[in-house]
Structures are given as C-alpha cells and as structure tokens.
Amino acid sequence: MRVAVLVYSLVMTIKLAIFDFDGTLADSYAVFADSVNVLAGRHGFRQVQWDEQHKLRGMSASELLRELRLPPWKVPAVMADFRNILQRHIHDIHPFPGVVDALHALLDKHMPLALATSNTLQNVTTVLGDALIGRFVMVECGTSLFGKSHRLRRILKHTRVANTEAIYVGDEIRDAEAANDAGMMFGAVAWGYTTMEALLRTRPGRLFRMPADMLELG
Incomplete structure (x- = not known):
C-alpha cells in the first residue's frame, strides 16, 4: 500500500544516499x-x-x-x-539550481553520498566539479541502460551499508526499477526527465519537489 511505503520511509534511518546524475543533479x-x-x-x-x-x-x-x-x-x-x-x-549543462548547495549541506551533516550514472566520470566531474565529487564515498559511471542495479549493489558492498538503510535518488522509472531490484528505497525528484505523474506510479519512498527538500535525508 502507498500508506505503508510512506510510513516506512518516515521511520527508517538513511545511512547512505546514492544519486543519479542526468535529470537529477544535472539539467541535461x-x-x-x-x-x-x-x-x-x-x-x-x-x-x-x-x-x-x-x-x-x-x-x-x-x-x-x-x-x-x-x-x-x-x-x-x-x-x-x-x-x-x-x-x-x-x-x-549545469547543475539544477540549489543542487550543489544541498549536496554540500548533506555532506556537512556527515551524510555519506555516492553516485550511480550511465554518464562518464569526465562529464560528471566537469559539471559538478572536482571538489564536490571528491567528497563522495563512491562514484559508479558508465552503466548500461538497465545496469544500474548492479552498480547500486557494488556501492552497497563497498560502503557496507545495508540496502534497507540506503536510498537511490533519481528522475526516471528505470531508477525506481534499479532501486527496487537492489532492495533499496527510491527517492523521486520532480524536476527531471520523467513526469511526476509517471514517477508517482512507481510508489517512491520519498518525493523531492525541490533540491532543498533533499536536506531531510540528513
């Protein structure tokens, strides 16, 4: 049930936030x-x-x-x-307004962050900058169209965080599917490639209407 998902998302403790790049952090x-x-x-x-x-x-x-x-x-x-x-x-291509500040704020609150994207490390670093990327615990780039769940599991194994204590934040239905395959919560952003109506059908555990809303993860 939708209510059950929301209640679960409110009581669980997030120990790792993993982000998609295109459409989530970068306006491409x-x-x-x-x-x-x-x-x-x-x-x-x-x-x-x-x-x-x-x-x-x-x-x-x-x-x-x-x-x-x-x-x-x-x-x-x-x-x-x-x-x-x-x-x-x-x-x-630039970060969405407010995204960089939100990420730095989460990092300053000692929330570990990671990245899983089908884009290249060079593109990611050019857009977000070396200083910010250098603060991420892990960056997994170059995934195939349907290969994100494998990357998410690699990040969980590397960071030793349980899948029930991590969230994957993205803007596409395939991000929701990857999170589900990895046994993780999915956090949907309202400003990306996919319409909010379509993302809501995936029953995300968290919904972020603006980048500042991501601060609730910390």
Whole structure:
C-alpha cells in the first residue's frame, strides 16, 4: 500500500544516499532533446516530433524503446554516441539550481553520498566539479541502460551499508526499477526527465519537489 511505503520511509534511518546524475543533479534534458533526432538518423530508429515529448517523458525505458522502434541490441552504441554528444556540449549543462548547495549541506551533516550514472566520470566531474565529487564515498559511471542495479549493489558492498538503510535518488522509472531490484528505497525528484505523474506510479519512498527538500535525508 502507498500508506505503508510512506510510513516506512518516515521511520527508517538513511545511512547512505546514492544519486543519479542526468535529470537529477544535472539539467541535461535540453541537450538530449536536441540530440535525439540526430541519434535517430545515425542509428536508424524513429524520429521524435516536438509535440510527442511530454508523452515520451511519461514512459519507462522499455516503453520508450518500443515507441521509438529502437531494438535493444542497438542501445549500447546509441548511449555511447550520446555520451560523446554530451561531452561536446558539456559546458551547456549545469547543475539544477540549489543542487550543489544541498549536496554540500548533506555532506556537512556527515551524510555519506555516492553516485550511480550511465554518464562518464569526465562529464560528471566537469559539471559538478572536482571538489564536490571528491567528497563522495563512491562514484559508479558508465552503466548500461538497465545496469544500474548492479552498480547500486557494488556501492552497497563497498560502503557496507545495508540496502534497507540506503536510498537511490533519481528522475526516471528505470531508477525506481534499479532501486527496487537492489532492495533499496527510491527517492523521486520532480524536476527531471520523467513526469511526476509517471514517477508517482512507481510508489517512491520519498518525493523531492525541490533540491532543498533533499536536506531531510540528513
């Protein structure tokens, strides 16, 4: 039940907060939206019309692949190409307002933070800065489209934190699925790639409407 999830989230103690990057910490959606049809042309999947974007932002990764007629075997090449595009446009990508301050505040309250993302360490460091990334207990980059749960389990093993005492904060349905696969709570952010309506259907344990709300984790 939804009520049970909320009650559980209120009473549990968070000892580790793991974050997604794109759409959660970094505002990279504009670069993605501008690049998707370039990628479609290169890799042979369906072009996206401007008025389709809201509908697509309500889909899971699997649903999106079917909608774009993008076969799973092509996904690694598409993601690698997109990472290269992100790197070329990295100076157009910035943290969401308030995110950096919230992360530093959590760290100052001695909350261990980690990162699990499909983006590259170079891109992550360029956007967030060496000083902030250097304060994270672990950074796992370059995950596959559906490989985040493996990265989450690696972080839990490295930090020796129980899955019931950790949270994965993200903006996509696949983030919720990865957290669930790893036995962790999912924290949904309202400002990312996926619509809030779609994220609420995953029954997140925590909901963050603005970056300052993440301070409740500490």
